[in-house]
Amino acid sequence: MATSSSTEKLPRVLIVKRPDAMAVLGDGFVASTKFEILKAFESPLPLPEFLAYHSDSISAIIAPVAAPVTADLIRILPNLRLVVTTSAGVDHVDLVECRRRGISVANAGSSFSEDVADTAVGLLIDVFRRISAANRFVKQRFWPVKGDYPLGSKLGRKRIGIVGLGSIGSKVATRLEAFGCQISYSSRNRKPCVPYHYYMDIEEMAATSDALIICCELNEKTLRLINKDVLSALGKRGVIVNVARGAIIDEEEMVRCLREGEIGGAGLDVFEDEPNVPKELFELDNVVFSPHSAFMTLEGLEELGKVVVGNIEAFFSNKPLLTPVL
Amino acid sequence: MATSSSTEKLPRVLIVKRPDAMAVLGDGFVASTKFEILKAFESPLPLPEFLAYHSDSISAIIAPVAAPVTADLIRILPNLRLVVTTSAGVDHVDLVECRRRGISVANAGSSFSEDVADTAVGLLIDVFRRISAANRFVKQRFWPVKGDYPLGSKLGRKRIGIVGLGSIGSKVATRLEAFGCQISYSSRNRKPCVPYHYYMDIEEMAATSDALIICCELNEKTLRLINKDVLSALGKRGVIVNVARGAIIDEEEMVRCLREGEIGGAGLDVFEDEPNVPKELFELDNVVFSPHSAFMTLEGLEELGKVVVGNIEAFFSNKPLLTPVL
Numbered sequence: 001m002a003t004s005s006s007t008e009k010l011p012r013v014l015i016v017k018r019p020d021a022m023a024v025l026g027d028g029f030v031a032s033t034k035f036e037i038l039k040a041f042e043s044p045l046p047l048p049e050f051l052a053y054h055s056d057s058i059s060a061i062i063a064p065v066a067a068p069v070t071a072d073l074i075r076i077l078p079n080l081r082l083v084v085t086t087s088a089g090v091d092h093v094d095l096v097e098c099r100r101r102g103i104s105v106a107n108a109g110s111s112f113s114e115d116v117a118d119t120a121v122g123l124l125i126d127v128f129r130r131i132s133a134a135n136r137f138v139k140q141r142f143w144p145v146k147g148d149y150p151l152g153s154k155l156g157r158k159r160i161g162i163v164g165l166g167s168i169g170s171k172v173a174t175r176l177e178a179f180g181c182q183i184s185y186s187s188r189n190r191k192p193c194v195p196y197h198y199y200m201d202i203e204e205m206a207a208t209s210d211a212l213i214i215c216c217e218l219n220e221k222t223l224r225l226i227n228k229d230v231l232s233a234l235g236k237r238g239v240i241v242n243v244a245r246g247a248i249i250d251e252e253e254m255v256r257c258l259r260e261g262e263i264g265g266a267g268l269d270v271f272e273d274e275p276n277v278p279k280e281l282f283e284l285d286n287v288v289f290s291p292h293s294a295f296m297t298l299e300g301l302e303e304l305g306k307v308v309v310g311n312i313e314a315f316f317s318n319k320p321l322l323t324p325v326l
Numbered sequence: 327m328a329t330s331s332s333t334e335k336l337p338r339v340l341i342v343k344r345p346d347a348m349a350v351l352g353d354g355f356v357a358s359t360k361f362e363i364l365k366a367f368e369s370p371l372p373l374p375e376f377l378a379y380h381s382d383s384i385s386a387i388i389a390p391v392a393a394p395v396t397a398d399l400i401r402i403l404p405n406l407r408l409v410v411t412t413s414a415g416v417d418h419v420d421l422v423e424c425r426r427r428g429i430s431v432a433n434a435g436s437s438f439s440e441d442v443a444d445t446a447v448g449l450l451i452d453v454f455r456r457i458s459a460a461n462r463f464v465k466q467r468f469w470p471v472k473g474d475y476p477l478g479s480k481l482g483r484k485r486i487g488i489v490g491l492g493s494i495g496s497k498v499a500t501r502l503e504a505f506g507c508q509i510s511y512s513s514r515n516r517k518p519c520v521p522y523h524y525y526m527d528i529e530e531m532a533a534t535s536d537a538l539i540i541c542c543e544l545n546e547k548t549l550r551l552i553n554k555d556v557l558s559a560l561g562k563r564g565v566i567v568n569v570a571r572g573a574i575i576d577e578e579e580m581v582r583c584l585r586e587g588e589i590g591g592a593g594l595d596v597f598e599d600e601p602n603v604p605k606e607l608f609e610l611d612n613v614v615f616s617p618h619s620a621f622m623t624l625e626g627l628e629e630l631g632k633v634v635v636g637n638i639e640a641f642f643s644n645k646p647l648l649t650p651v652l
Contacts, residue, residue, distance in 0.1 A: 122448070129623070134616035144617075149346065150619070152619070174504050179447075180440065277469070291475060298479055
């Protein structure tokens, strides 16, 4: 009985949609003796009824990108005090409403940065050196019958413009320096103590870059930042890599540019309306897709679990959040 | 008449098979006013007759890997004085016979090393992070219908064993250090002033590595160096990347290990019997192929042309070879 009553007092943490990490690692992903998980996605109840039934008991949410924490959701949870995202980005959380209500917010911190940076570089090499295209070429038995190899372009001395030199962007820069690339960056402000050329104007950076790598967060200032003018400045041989958020690029315009050869290629991990991807690009040899999996490694997901659990346990022990946003 | 007679005195340089670089760049690849090219592959004559007809006039050969310079070929060219390969490796040239005849040999030097190193890293990222597999996953419209993403493994902290720390191997090491990998190497001798752990025994290195990257030259000591024991030591999660020569690996054994899950994956640019590749691996998601194109970039081929022409012009001006082998 004692155990049962102490269990009843554990803070209850809502999860609306199963995070990818939980699909891979199972419930062990966020196992803790200090809080209890409420999995809406496993309930036979429709979500509104599930929430109505449990609303008073929910004091925290674990929020994957696919399950936005809207003002509407927040309003029906009177005792909500903490939101922890399973992503670095928090654009799917209504921060204004959270601030108004005094709800704390933590994100995944920089636990993903290395893996995302690795994927960004992997996609860039793939597009410039045509790794996926070469793989298809061999598997389609074109070698050497069809003599025109997928000829790549040298990575060394390429001018790479990094959009957003935060935790991910700076790791992309370090990696690409080792390949002999020339790094420049754009961001809200010039960074002190950074050896790379700074561009205040992103169109100007695009015009002098062989590739742009999008690593910034999505917010009202970066929404469709990569528009027609930027893509046009990037030019026919220019490559774009996006490991940030789909909506930072004007996707419709990018699709047109790729189809009409107005830019040189793309490596895309994120899309405007996931999981819908622009299928009209599937036939293009110079476009490489991944399913928003830049952050997805077994080791990275295990690390993420520790960060999520650590934030929740810290919060309910009145300790500082590990990776606070609000 | 003066022009014609001076033309007749130009050294004649034989090319038996069209180098890939010439297929891409055209004859401009090795254009020079100081020597004349004899393209056997464009002649209507069968090769033996072509050679019999021109044998006395040939004083140099440009030798791609696909056209070995055998003792038999050398014997029918009494005035041959120089062989220039279009590759870094010279295993397709009978060096013993060249030495006996006093024939000079030059290779492509290190003009390819950066591009080959870039491909090695690209293949490694592709296998660990499943870039090609993710691309297929999206294009086959499995996202998110079929929920099991191709989950990758983190590159950081991976223990990478580099087989042969020469021009290519050391560039692979520099690049992978930037990803936070732990580098070790094996080679004939321990290198002075190198910060990486040295293994004299390759099987021991395989046993303590998450991946082996083959960067050494092919010679009698490295032929099938990566045998059953080494592959077995590498183990179920171990990855192998080969950008050197196919015959350094016991290919039949590697194919068996991959099919039976005894090693974790492979990124293969080279094969034992090119252009024949082990097609029984095509269905495996964890194997990435490229058609001996690790060195192939537009910029690299242009650079190669300069090195080949530079060697031939230097030789016939009695100057030192740019990239001498013999």
